[in-house]
Amino acid sequence: MTDDRFKKFEERHARLKELSDAELKARFWELCDQVVTPIAELARTHTSPSIERSVLLRMGIDSQSALGVVNHIHQAGLLGKGAGHVLLKLADKHQVDVVKAAAMVLEDKEVLQGLFGEVAA
Template identity: 45%
Template sequence: MKRADDFQERRKHIANLSDEELYNRFWELTEQVVEPLLDLGRKNTTPSVERAVLLRMGVSSLDTQKIVEGCMDRGLMGHGTGHVVYKLSKEKNISIREASELLAKGECWDEVTAMFKGGK
């Protein structure tokens, strides 16, 4: 079965957009798709899920519980523990492993909390 070529018809609503407008439209649509998934994750995560995420990021199994508890104590679970570790690693320009070790030792929590409370 041959598919009818209807590309020109389907693209009419975007045909006159510039590259920049197409780029912006792409990210608007992407946000519409991703936002419900993020919202679902924020509302339905569990410590077990968050530990599993950290393990898949290469965080030591001994450190995952400490990081999850630290996030729970500071109201950061809705951001995702993996996201917390990732943001710290980017902010300090260190590896995920190094960032997770700092958090597991009880270090950098004020910095991380400020990052997320500041809307970053």
């Protein structure tokens, strides 16, 4: 390391050395949040039904079902959450696998209501 980099490392190390384990853990999660927040926002604003169908296919949902599920999720205003995320949340809520969760969405799109603590359209 160059002298300048070494000096900066020592300064950061000294600051972190003074923190307790709980403070280090809190700092870790704060930094993780700073990293993930812009990525999550980018994913939320730059998805499409095609991308979301592709995700569902990789989760084991057949293509016909994926088309219908993504359409229902889009109509409910939840596409920005990610179709896979929506199905995982629904599956967890009802203690079923993702294929059954997809079938639930196809049978009754009202199952999406309030899934994220908000009213779906």
